[in-house]
Structures are given as C-alpha cells and as structure tokens.
Amino acid sequence: MSTSRLPDHEQRALDEMERALSRDRRLERRLRTFRPGRRPDLARLVAYRPRLLTVAFLLLVSIGLMVAGIVTSEPAVIWAFAGVWPAALFASFRQLCRLTEG
Secondary structure, three states: OOOOOOOHHHHHHHHHHHHHHHOOHHHHHHHHHOOOOOOOOHHHHHOOOOOHHHHHHHHHHHHHHHHHHHHHOOHHHHHHHHHHHHHHHHHHHHHHHHHHHO
C-alpha cells in the first residue's frame, strides 16, 4: 500500500510497521471478529447463572443502599440503589429458577 504523499523513509517505516502488525495473529483475529455497534447478546444474558454468593452479595449491597438512602436521603445513594436493585432482582430470579429446575 503506497501513499504518494509520504517521503520514502516514512513510507518504509510505515510499511515495516504494517508488516510487524500483520504478523501478530492475535491482533488479526481480534480485528477480524470485531464488529462495532453490535447489539447485546440476549442469549448470553438469558443463560446467565449467578452463583449463590453473588446473589447474596448483591442483595446485601442493595439492602444496605436502601437503608442508607432512607436514612440520609442523598440522591447519589438513592441512584446507586436504583442501579443495584434491578441487578439483584434479576440475579435472585435466575437463582430461584436454577434451584427449582431440578
């Protein structure tokens, strides 16, 4: 790939960098599989199976934030609770589904 705008020594340096990058197999694979703007994979979200300790931690954090939000009425604490609570509910629901499956 030649661009006529670059001097010869800069073009040689650029060609050497391109050759070095093209030898990197891991970089090639990542560039090949990279798709910008992909939507989230819903199948992966549905297959999420949280561990019991994760669910317990999320519930404890959300209860702690709820109590702190009630006591202090700080908007940051209330927003933090609003962010953690849906994740805790979803993880709890998935854990209950997992326990009742079989």
